[in-house]
Amino acid sequence: MLYVVTGPPAAGKSSWIQAHAKPQDIVIDLDLMALAMAGPGADHHAHGDVLMRVVHRARFAALNEAYQHLDSTDVYVIHTQPSAKAMAKYKRLKARIVVVDPGREIVMQRIEDMRQPGMRAVATRWYRQRRDTSRSAMPQSSRDW
Template sequence: MLYVVTGPPAAGKSTWITAHAKARDIVIDLDRIASALTGPGAPQWNQDDLVQRVAQRARFAAIDEALKLVDQVDVYLIHTMPSPKARAKYRRHGARIVVVDPGEDVVRERVKAMRSPAMDRVVTRWYRDYRKGGSRPITTQASRAW
């Protein structure tokens, strides 16, 4: 089964996956990939642009390979704002879309505490264009209680 976990930055997407994925499952999380590509002491979030570029390419390769395996293993993919084209691709693979959204006020507080100020723009875009726009995810899932 393919699980596409979506939601704004700092919503709890990784936490949701930690609560549901098993050790054998494949988890594709850009933050985890970037952390794996950096040296000791690198920030967990807010990676350098060059690291992000390499991590994005690794993520695309991982997605392509993992989609071949969804009939053998569960795949959890974090995709904050999948485009209509990406959503169609995921649907073709029988994806369950999971939206993790504890609410805009909670997300903004978390971003303020844990992320760079640039992430605030992503939060605004997610709530404006993705969550409140005309397109609705298939399945809604609330974040865990923090």
């Protein structure tokens, strides 16, 4: 089974996976991959452009390989804000989409306490996109007012 775990920065996506994945499962977490590829003492969430370019390529390769093994192992993927194209692929792969969101106020406080200030903009975009998506998905009135 493929689990796509989404949500704003600092929502608890990694913690959700820690609580659900088994040791033999595959976990593809960009932050953990970056930390594994960074030098000793690197910040858990702040990485340079070159490192992130390498990590993104490694993530892409890891995803493609992991998709080949969905019949024999569970795969957990963190994808903060999947595009429509990514969501279509996840749907084809019969992924379970898990949204982790403790609420905007908690997320913003966690970002303030634990993350780089730029993550506030990412969280704001996540909440705006979610609001816009849910608004456009609302049922239309059956009456002409």
